Amino acid sequence: MKSGKKILLGITGSIAAYRALDIARLLVQDGHDVQIVATSRALKFFPRINGEVFTGHPVLSDLFESPGGVRHIGLADESDLLLVAPASADFIGRMAMGLADDLLTTLCLAIRSSVILAPAMEEMMYLHPAVQAHLKTLTDRGVREIPPDRGALASGKEGLGRLASPERIRDEVRELLRISQEWSGVRVLISAGPTRESIDPVRYIGNRSSGRMGYALVEAALSRGAKVTLVSGPVDIPTPPGADVFQVETAGEMESALEKQFPGHDLCIMAAAVADYRMEKPLNGKRKKDGKSWTLTLSENPDILAGLSRSKKEGQFLVGFAAETRGLDTNDLARKARRKGVDLLLANDVSEPGIGFGSESNDLTLVLPDGQSLHLGRDSKRRLADRILAEIRKRWTGFPSLPT
Numbered sequence: 001m002k003s004g005k006k007i008l009l010g011i012t013g014s015i016a017a018y019r020a021l022d023i024a025r026l027l028v029q030d031g032h033d034v035q036i037v038a039t040s041r042a043l044k045f046f047p048r049i050n051g052e053v054f055t056g057h058p059v060l061s062d063l064f065e066s067p068g069g070v071r072h073i074g075l076a077d078e079s080d081l082l083l084v085a086p087a088s089a090d091f092i093g094r095m096a097m098g099l100a101d102d103l104l105t106t107l108c109l110a111i112r113s114s115v116i117l118a119p120a121m122e123e124m125m126y127l128h129p130a131v132q133a134h135l136k137t138l139t140d141r142g143v144r145e146i147p148p149d150r151g152a153l154a155s156g157k158e159g160l161g162r163l164a165s166p167e168r169i170r171d172e173v174r175e176l177l178r179i180s181q182e183w184s185g186v187r188v189l190i191s192a193g194p195t196r197e198s199i200d201p202v203r204y205i206g207n208r209s210s211g212r213m214g215y216a217l218v219e220a221a222l223s224r225g226a227k228v229t230l231v232s233g234p235v236d237i238p239t240p241p242g243a244d245v246f247q248v249e250t251a252g253e254m255e256s257a258l259e260k261q262f263p264g265h266d267l268c269i270m271a272a273a274v275a276d277y278r279m280e281k282p283l284n285g286k287r288k289k290d291g292k293s294w295t296l297t298l299s300e301n302p303d304i305l306a307g308l309s310r311s312k313k314e315g316q317f318l319v320g321f322a323a324e325t326r327g328l329d330t331n332d333l334a335r336k337a338r339r340k341g342v343d344l345l346l347a348n349d350v351s352e353p354g355i356g357f358g359s360e361s362n363d364l365t366l367v368l369p370d371g372q373s374l375h376l377g378r379d380s381k382r383r384l385a386d387r388i389l390a391e392i393r394k395r396w397t398g399f400p401s402l403p404t
């Protein structure tokens with residue numbers, strides 16, 4: 001039976017390349033349409049004709065070979081998943097650096113669906129700090145690694161570096177496709193970044209949010225096939241392609257955008273750091289320095305999250321963040337979750353340098369309104385975003401089951 005899923009199988013220059021054909025066979029058995037994209041070095045390890053017989057498609061390798069001219073964008077758009085197995089040390093390095101000098105590396109930049117890497121190489125190469133650093137860069141960006149097995153290597157030595165078994169790789173593909181099938185079409189609304197409240201035409205009240213946590217959630221939701229709307233305060237990071245984006249500046253603008261969007265969404269995650277106060281009367285002209293002290297009168301901004309929870313319909317799921325500077329007390333946080341009316345709260349201690357505001361990492365604890373909690377740990381924001389969506393899925397009883 002056809003699954004209707006298109007899988008790109010990248011094969012790179014490793015002695016394990018011939019085993020990729022067993023992976024192709026298992027994926028075809030699962031009903032997937034498999035397209036092999038091999039690097040020129042990979043083609044030294046298996047005859048093209050074998051790949052074509054297993055998949056029913058010509059093995060692609062060159063970016064510009066006929067027919068079709070530049071084909072990476074079309075292939076990337078049409079595919080449900082990119083699996084690179086085996087992934088050589090050289091390929092992992094090139095992918096981590098964003099080099100794009102052949103069809104496979106170019107696809108890696110163009111693809112928006114999930115990417116899995118199954119490395120295969122000698123143990124000392126796999127454990128080399130350069131390879132580990134490149135793998136960390138990639139997994140921090142949301143790429144999944146299927147770590148190699150321990151066993152007989154090409155050198156004749158025993159060690160860590162043998163390509164994972166085709167069955168293990170097939171199972172991982174099944175799991176990722178199951179997740180993306182489940183989330184496909186689910187409408188997710190995410191707020192991210194800071195808000196700015198004008199003091200005068202040149203000054204504002206802001207905060208240190210970079211938007212990274214919220215943008216990581218956008219990427220994670222998109223890679224699962226969700227339909228994502230992002231309401232973002234002013235940030236310096238690129239917008240993930242594929243989301244509908246509303247740029248806002250003040251808490252008032254963020255509130256209007258979210259109130260308008262919320263009814264058309266199934267899940268809302270408030271990762272934005274909304275300014276709690278604004279100038280009571282922003283000045284029309286720039287205040288000149290006059291040697292005197294200056295007192296600002298501030299008024300409280302509306303609590304956007306609490307407002308959304310009041311308009312929440314059955315089946316919708318609402319998630320808030322909590323930025324704390326005095327440690328995390330689960331009872332206090334559960335009270336905060338109830339006060340804000342959320343289904344789930346993600347608390348981060350933002351007093352520690354290197355996590356929370358502005359950094360690449362976070363340390364999150366999930367708290368439910370009934371006081372249950374789960375420490376998700378310290379990790380890259382992108383990896384945490386995947387964990388968050390998995391935890392939301394477990395607890396969301398009204399998860400929309402959409403027709404497939």
Ligand code: PMT
Pocket residue numbers: 192193194208209210211212213214251270271272273274275276301302303304305306319320321322323324340348350356357358359362381
């Ligand atoms: O953007 P990064 O640099 O990646 O940093 C990520 C982060 C630290 C900003 C993020 O992880 C985070 O904690 N975001 C929420 C910060 C915050 O405003 O916390 P809070 O405890 O003040 O607010 C609790 C919740 O109420 C939040 O979901 C917030 O979006 C919401 N809120 C707050 C105030 C307000 N007026 N309206 C709101 O809706």
